[in-house]
Amino acid sequence: MNRNVKLLWNGLIPENPIFRLALSLCPAVAVTTSVKNGLMLGLAVFFVQVFSSCTVSIFKSFIHPRIRIPAYVIIIALWVTVIDMILPVIAPDVYKEVALFIKLIVVFAIIISRLELFASKEPLVPSFFDGAGMGAGFCFGLCLIGAIREFFGAGQLWGHDLLGFKPLLVMILPAGGFFVIGFIMATFNWLEFKITGKMPKAGGGH
């Protein structure tokens, strides 16, 4: 039980997929023009990650090691298509804004790397928590970036007008997205330096 909680926490901060592992950055910029969009994609990734991790963990003995990568890709594509079909029915307006990125979840390095590193070796329950942790961390990251960009770019949060004017329109534009993530990453680096006293090595960026 303890290990599972640790796995959950791991994905949220220490090995946060966006800010620390620097994986799957595309959606982090594209989709975070508002908290709602970020949350929707975050939940979609959470769903796909958890289901894929569990599926691979259950069937790991059936998947021949030589074809494991294509098999992982097919499993991920399966769950992505499922969520791609369910979401427009549940939340059509938000879905329209993130439609392309839901389909692109298939190529998110984070999911396939989790399957390769963890789910293919561990039993079902730890795989579930690892997937949940990574998915939650990803979702948290997206919402955080989305909140900053939406607040400074449109003066709104979750569509509710808070400021009544748009302080920095550039925040909603692509350039703003890059700036915000760069600064958040630097902040994470600084926090880690303060806490552990060591400067973390630059992430891989995959």
Added chain:
Amino acid sequence: MSINRHLTKIIMAVALSLLICGMVSAQSSETGSFKKDKEIEINFGVPVDESWAQNSANFSVYEKPDPDIKIPVEAITLDARKTTATLKFKEPLNTSSEYIVEAKDVTAAGKVLKGRMEFMVKKSPVKVLLALFLANALIANFVFTKYLGLCIFFGVSQKKETAIGMGITFTTVMVLSAIMCWALFTYVLQALHLDFLKIIVFIGTVAIFVQAVDTILRKVNPYLFKKLGVYLVLIVTNCIILAVPLINADSNNGPFASFTVGLGAGLGFALALFLMSCVREKLEVCRVPATFQGLPIAFIVTGLFALAFLGFSGLVIF
């Protein structure tokens, strides 16, 4: 250097043949063209009677989807050889739509040649393709405007050499898989009403194709493989490689358009990689604050590039 030259030659050859095909198809059959936004030019092929041509009652012009709404022709002029007529209109035409010009009782040298001639008028396919290419490479650059391919972008853009290698490998794979995916989508998925399988089929195609290229290259040209092999595997996790077939499928693009989108996306990505690598090489010798070193400063630089590329938006040459 020679790999670069070979691959560049191949891509240029294909692009050139595409242009020629486009130009040839544009001249064939009865087509007219937009000359400025208030004029249409049609070519009869033979000299026609001036009196007949200048009678606007002999011409009927309408937008293809609205055959019941005729657009009044203000004036008609013939050129010196009397084979080409220019129809002038009062209101600007919608150049992104298709128009039909019907000519009734085409008369030449006093005799009625044909009872009815129909001309299709739309933006030249070459222009449309060139505009599509520019749109995908610059105006809506996949990295700076659509934020796709960032995954690989930050990893591979540290040195100029790796950037160029990745750029070329990627463009080649992109273009070929765009065409393959189009063919699969049109002839297999749509024919069998299995559209919802497109995500799986596209990514499967790309994965198999990359694996095939990897195996073939390893055996056929080990030198090339040593230089570019490592990038091949990374291509499969590049968002752009899946985004382009999906965009082509959703917009119902034909083969030429799919090819052009793939080419534009690939070259745009290569350009972004190259620009980024130039800056990052310089950054290595700059004094960057410790917390910003590595990815954070790379993101900020990308943001600046994105701002710069914003200047391309609204660019309309073709």
Added chain:
Amino acid sequence: MKEIVKIVVSLTAVCVVASLILGAVFAKTDHLRKENEEKVKQETIQSLLGYGPGTKKPEDLKIFDVYRYVITDDKGNTFLGYLLPLKDKGFALVEIDLTGKPGKVIPVTADAAHLTEQSSRDAVILGVLPKGSKATYAETLSIADLSGKRLGYVIPGVTQGFKTFIKLMVSLNPEFTVTGVAITDAEEDPGLGAEIQQQFFKNQFVGKTVEILKNLKVIKEPLPADYLDALEPAKAKKVGFSQDQIREIKQKHEKDDIYALTGATISSRAVTNGVKDTVRKFVYRIDILTGALKQENVRAAF
């Protein structure tokens, strides 16, 4: 050899299972998705007519859908076909040739639910036309009557936006003056072109008559401050405008051209041209249709 067989079997099994699951989910959700789309469309039409979310739809509000088709018969002649509901149950397909002359009136027996779905509607129409004809769906016009009197019209339009197509709906009153504009589908840049969805932009079109629309242009100037406040209901409330004041300001600016959105001139022009073209074509066609219905003594439901 055994290795390869095992690999192939393994991979095939994964693919087959995946496809089966997908097929099942697709069958379930596709149906729901289409229902959702239809519901959203009906809600948009209602709110354009003035009965948005929050206001109840009056009992005697009747919305009639008229489907326009472009038909080519086996001899190559092209004409328009309007599938419309009749006063006493049933439908009719009214043919009108390209010069506006009415042609045949073919009675159509089908049930209304069947006709809302395009593929079944296409089949019904092909069924009543002579063999060898081709019918292409053009658009659906919605005619609204309140207590038997004409309330207005809601018509769809499509225009080329900055990024891709913009689909819109325009509502007109019986004199064909614009009473509302709704953007149903657009993929413009957030913060720039996407602002065409904002009330202060769309409401500029309200009150523009057919005459004003003919010469309507887009000017690259910011909205005058009082106009901006009057156009957006939430702002008007905050500033404290009374209904009379709002009406006065709107009337003052009625003949103004459309003020473009900051940094989104192309999107603004696209919507303006879209509204102009849609209204122009509709006014031309509805005139011919009402004339044809009168001439052929067709007792339409509207």
